[in-house]
Amino acid sequence: MPPERSEQKPAPSVEEDPTYFELHAYTGATKHMGGLRTTKELIELCGIDEGTYVLEIGCGVGATACYMAKEIGCRVLGVDIRPSMIERAKERAAREHVEDRLEFRVADATDLPFEDGLFDAALVESVTTFIEDKTAAIQEYARVLKPGGCAGLNEEIWLKTPPPEEIVDYAAKTWDIHTEIVTLDRWVELLEASGLEITLASPRTFGVMTNVSELARYGCRDFLTLLWRTTKLYFTSAPFRQGST
Amino acid sequence: MISEDLLRILACPACKAKVELVRETWLVCTNDECRRKYPIRDSIPIMLIEEGDKYIDVNVEDLGTP
Numbered sequence: 402m403p404p405e406r407s408e409q410k411p412a413p414s415v416e417e418d419p420t421y422f423e424l425h426a427y428t429g430a431t432k433h434m435g436g437l438r439t440t441k442e443l444i445e446l447c448g449i450d451e452g453t454y455v456l457e458i459g460c461g462v463g464a465t466a467c468y469m470a471k472e473i474g475c476r477v478l479g480v481d482i483r484p485s486m487i488e489r490a491k492e493r494a495a496r497e498h499v500e501d502r503l504e505f506r507v508a509d510a511t512d513l514p515f516e517d518g519l520f521d522a523a524l525v526e527s528v529t530t531f532i533e534d535k536t537a538a539i540q541e542y543a544r545v546l547k548p549g550g551c552a553g554l555n556e557e558i559w560l561k562t563p564p565p566e567e568i569v570d571y572a573a574k575t576w577d578i579h580t581e582i583v584t585l586d587r588w589v590e591l592l593e594a595s596g597l598e599i600t601l602a603s604p605r606t607f608g609v610m611t612n613v614s615e616l617a618r619y620g621c622r623d624f625l626t627l628l629w630r631t632t633k634l635y636f637t638s639a640p641f642r643q644g645s646t
Numbered sequence: 647m648i649s650e651d652l653l654r655i656l657a658c659p660a661c662k663a664k665v666e667l668v669r670e671t672w673l674v675c676t677n678d679e680c681r682r683k684y685p686i687r688d689s690i691p692i693m694l695i696e697e698g699d700k701y702i703d704v705n706v707e708d709l710g711t712p
Contacts (some may be wrong), residue, residue, distance in 0.1 A: 487690050507692045514693035547650035
């Protein structure tokens with residue numbers, strides 16, 4: 402007999418378990434190191450233009466995918482491992498009238514559901530850091546790129562090692578990073594081992610104010626929605642309140 | 647509704663064989679040794695191996711509504 406959906410254990414609601422990523426999916430928030438400025442830099446470095454077919458891996462709520470489709474006019478396929486993120490991404494694409502250039506799939510970065518050599522560019526913003534098997538993920542990025550295609554990654558690094566224990570704890574609690582954060586040299590090793598040629602590997606440091614530029618990704622309506630959902634969650638979710646104080 | 651273009655480039659995440667659309671709600675791996683089936687829920691294809699694993703032993707004709 403085919404398994405029924407009702408037999409599956411339902412995932413906890415965001416009120417019951419407000420994890421970092423489910424919170425983003427619920428509120429529609431997006432957060433990448435360096436904000437929109439870094440996204441623009443990455444797009445430019447990858448040479449993404451109107452004719453580029455882009456795979457965005459770990460697209461979250463679709464902010465960058467929609468930005469590229471709208472501002473550059475390229476075709477983008479976004480994948481994320483969380484269905485809740487993809488739902489938000491689709492909502493956003495509809496709101497921004499870019500559905501004709503965007504498609505979304507639920508997929509795991511370490512097992513991408515595509516044939517080899519399909520995409521001109523793969524954009525990955527603050528995703529591989531969270532993945533245990535970084536080698537498997539990067540091999541997949543390389544596999545789905547056309548020969549000469551470009552992978553653009555914006556990932557967290559330690560500037561100094563070993564990192565202070567309290568910072569490691571903070572990263573685990575605040576951003577759900579339970580995997581190894583690596584140095585820039587290690588990222589280069591991982592990328593080169595997957596057959597990718599490094600054209601630029603450069604550290605950036607950001608202050609809190611830099612991330613405020615993320616607000617530029619939101620229109621007035623999106624920002625108010627985010628504010629409303631966050632406020633609502635504060636009153637309906639005890640775990641969220643405890644985490645916020 | 648999945649576009650023809652997208653269907654053409656989709657592959658099984660486990661074995662990378664082509665997938666075929668069944669009754670507009672399932673993507674079925676064409677590799678007889680793999681036999682994974684991926685549901686399309688709310689128009690979103692769930693291309694995760696653990697999702698495909700659940701339906702390995704389910705015949706295509708027995709697949710219900712995802």
